Amino acid sequence: MATANLTKRTVDAAKPENADYLIWDDTLSGFGLKVTPAGGKVYVFQYRIGGRGNPTRRYTIGKHGALTPDQARKEAKALAAMVERGIDPRQAEDDAKAAREAAQRAADEKARHEGELAFEKVAERWLEHYEDEKGRRPRTVEQAKHVVNTHLLPALKGKPLPHITRADLQPIIDGIPVKYRASRLAVYAYASVLFRWAMERGEINDNPVRMMAKPTAPEARDRVLTDDELVAIWKAAETLRDPFGPYFHLLTLTGQRREEVASINWAELDRASAMWIIPATKAKNGNAHMVPLAPAVVELLDRLALAEQVKAKADKPDAKRWPKAGSVISLKGKQPLTCYSRAKRRLDDATEAGTVAAWRVHDLRRTLATGFQRLGVRFEVTEATLNHVSGAKSGVAGIYQQHDWKEEKREALRAWAANVAAIAAGHRPSQFVNDHGEADAAAWRAYIRACVDNGGKPVERGTGNVVPISAAKQSV
Structure with missing residues (x-):
């Protein structure tokens, strides 16, 4: 094993051989120079931690040229001092490198948190x-x-x-x-x-909401407008300027959702078939929905179409020629109505004080459903009209029962529109009694069928406020 005092002269004099060889310093134990066959010269420090029974380890101090022998010796002395204190220089270097990498990762993660993960x-x-x-x-x-x-x-x-x-x-x-x-x-x-x-997406490890107590859901509303309240709202809507009046009348007569009525587009309407098709993208449940239009609704839309043509100064305006596209309910003629609260406030302000208890627009749907029941409409037809997916149309039943109830919905909505017109004209179910003087639902339904046959307009009941069931049935 070659030894020498590692000075610049001895290091420069060291020549490459066929294999690596080491020259150990004869004054500082463990300090040496490795010479490679390619002529490379590297200062090293060899040490043992924990006594002779443990293996030796070698630490690379650096290349000759980048370091002078004196600089390498100084580094070797520092390494020897670490070994004396029981510190492994290589492990210390690995730990320092790991700490630097951890610090860099933390800095990168902090920047990510404050940036893209904010x-x-x-x-x-x-x-x-x-x-x-x-x-x-x-x-x-x-x-x-x-x-x-x-x-x-x-x-x-x-x-x-x-x-x-x-x-x-x-x-x-x-x-x-x-x-x-x-x-x-x-x-x-x-x-x-x-x-x-x-x-x-891997941006967080857990969902913090998962362990939170779910807030109590609001109680299900069961508010149904009385006939007198419905009439008060209907007549108040008649006093509102377009599009607020038509908006509330369409809500009442079709029973569709607030957003669906407010965003109704002429492209969804067909006058020839008296049909409104709500696209799946607009429907709450994602199912396209056919809404037959009662004569009263067609009449209302005729008026809006004519007003639009007159405003546009069209040649030969024709109420029966509906626009091919565009918002039906719009404040400025382009964008659909979205100011729901404003519209409701206007209606409330126009409603005679004390005639209607607190109510919401959605109560109109529930009122229509209840009115259907009074008119003898089947439950499945009611659900189809409201575009509900309930037990009657869900699961396996929904797969095998594909009937669209189109004609049944048409009949039901015509009856409902006639019902609204009748109560708005002052007629009430309580005025139709059986031969014992008791209110009879069959008599009211018979009367409404007569109104439907009259184009949805109320028919005369004769004189007096109470109509016997026999007279009602004779009017059909």
Whole structure:
């Protein structure tokens, strides 16, 4: 084993051989020079941790040229001091490298958290995905945006998504008054969908909403307008300027959802067949829906079509020539009506004080369903008219029962429109009695059938306020 005092002269004098060889310094134990066949010269330090029974390890100090012998010797002395303290130089170097890499990863992750994983960035990406996925209805997308922008974003902006916990989310829900149960539930639901989406993408490890208590759902409403209330609302709507009056009349006569009526387009309507086809993209349940139009609805749409032609100064305006496209219910003639609360306030202001207890627009659908029942309409027809997927049309039954109930719906909606016209003219079911002076539903249904046969217009009942059932049946 060659030894020498490693100085610049001895290092420069070392010549390459056929294999690597080492020259050990004769003054500093473990300090040496490795010479390779290619002429490379590298300073090394060889040591043993824990006594002679343990294997030796070798640490590369650096290349000759980049280091002078004196600089390499100084480094070797520092390494020897570490060994004296029981520290493994190679392990220490590996640990230092690992610490540097960990620090860099932490810095990168912090930058990612503060950048692409900041709540507002993730929420923006999720909303884009939510809107495009499954062709969701505009109303659903708007509600998701409302929850994010109104409730989540003000509290979570700037926070990295992986750092958001239940403790951050619960105060958001608690901040919504308990009486607004639907809003509390909506925030919970949309937040859960957002965080689950991020979890499935690997951006977070768990959904913090998953372990939160689900807010109590609002009680199911069972509000049904009385005949007198329905008449008060109908007549108040007659006093409103377009499009508010027609909007509420269409809601009443068709029983369709608020957003579906507000966004009705001429392209969805066919006068020849008296049919409105709601596209699947607009329907709440994603199923295209046929809504037969009663004569009263056709008459209302004729008036709107004529007004539109007159406004456009069309040659030879014709009420029976409906536009091929465009919003039917619109404030400015282009965009569909979206100011639902404003429309409802206008109607409430126009309604005679004290005639109608607190109500919501959706109550009109429930009132139509209840009216159908009074008119003897089958449950399946009612569900089909409302575009519900219930036990009558779900599961296996929905696969095998493909009847569209189109004609039955047409008959039912004609009867309902005639019913509305009759009560608006002052007629009431209680005025139709049997021979014992008791109210008789059959007599009222017979009278409504007579009204349907009269083009939906009320027929004369004769003199007096009470009509015997025999007289009612004779009018059919």
